Amino acid sequence: MPRATLVKQLVEAFSKMPVIDAHEHLPPERDRVARRVDVFTLFDHYTRLDQLTAGLSPKDQERVFDRDLPLELRWKLFRPILANIRFGSYARPAFIAAQEFYGFDDINDETYAPLSKAMQKANKPGIYERVLVKKCGIKAALTQQARTDYDEDYLIPVMPIDTYSAVFNWEQIAQRGRQIDDEAPESLDEYLEMTREGLRQWKTQRVVGLKMTSRTYGTPDRAQAWELFENLRTGACASLPDLNPLRDYLLDCMLRMAAEEGLVVAVHTGMWGDFRTLDPMHMIPIIQRHPGTRFDVYHAGMPWVREAGVIGKNFANVWLNLCWCHIISPMMTRSLLSEWIDMVPVNKIIGFGGDYCNPVEKVYGHLLMARENIAHVFAARIEEGLMDKDDALELAQKWFYETPKALYGLSV
Secondary structure (H helix, E strand, C coil): CCHHHHHHHHHHCCCCCCEEEEEEEECCCCCCCCHCCCCCEEEECCCHHHHHHHHCHHHHHHHHHHCCCCHHHHHHHHHHHHHCCCCCCCCCCHHHHHHHHHHHHCCCCHHHHHHHHHHHHCCCCHHHHHHHHHHHHHEEEECCCCCCCCCCCEEEEEECCCCHHHHHHHHHHHHHHHHHHCCCCHHHHHHHHHHHHHHHHHCCCCCCCCEECCCCCCCCCHHHHHHHHHHHHHHHCCCCCCCCCCHHHHHHHHHHHHHHHCCCHHHHCCCCCCHHHHHHHHHHHHHCCCCCCCCCHHHHHHCCCHHHHHHHHCCCCCCEEECCCHHHHHHHHHHHHHHHHHHCCCHHHCCCCCCCCCCCCCHHHHHHHHHHHHHHHHHHHHHCCCCCCHHHHHHHHHHHHCCCCCCHHHCC
């Protein structure tokens, strides 16, 4: 059988499987339908970076997304940039969405205006159900907006660990204490008890995990943390730098609490800005100190995909999440998966997370690319006699659904 035919068959079979979308930034649907949308909604989020690096000035990008300006003017600014980014993997989900949901085979001079009208007509209650549930087959989407007020029962919150661990001045500490216990904490231990109560309150609001970032944290030291806390409380110190011993200690305590409260810790690694600071290897000492805490390593550590794979192989409390990866680079994702299957127990790999905010339509395009990438990897291994088609389907079911469901304890 030609490989292209096998890939097509696998993608079709994958499309019938339930999906746990293991990382999104989706707001409640009511927020999306309250926004003005047009063709540029499909080029929001990650494609903004490609627009800038392709030569669109920050000022002109602001104008492109300023919906008080005429659509025609904004298109003229955007059109030459689109020619430079349209073949990139960040842009592909926009074209998939235009075709699948609005019936436009391309986004160009003739289609941008009618496509905008079609999007505006469709931007009403029910769009999430149509895109996420019916089209994508998503049973649950783990979403991060630092909020828990979702009406949609399939949107499951993951909250930022920095809500309690990142403290820089006394007013922050006092305010957080008042939110939990109506008064400011009088000691570091009291603040930690308030933090635990905050985690328990989140659990009653369906929160299943905490989100942190891989950085060069220091070794936790209770004595140093206590001293800094007291300095802030008494006014001897007005503020602390971004990374400091108090933050290191609070983070460490919260990672222990996460294990005790049954919360998964998701970790942003790799891509974004000065990505040197986001190396997944920064997490190794933390993972070793907290063997009972389950860590979900996001974005495959890109570009440190081999290092992330070794971390997943070596530590029983680490899972590897392909969220965002399929649109960062399909080829890198296929390559890393070929190596990871050799190296990492397959029940530790999570296959998909869209990682979008307002352009919900692009989740489908990203999911299609994920299915294609995984199908290409499996097809190659089938040809080599390393697995058969039934193995491939069983493994895909794990990655798209069973593994994230089990890790996060979802009842879907």
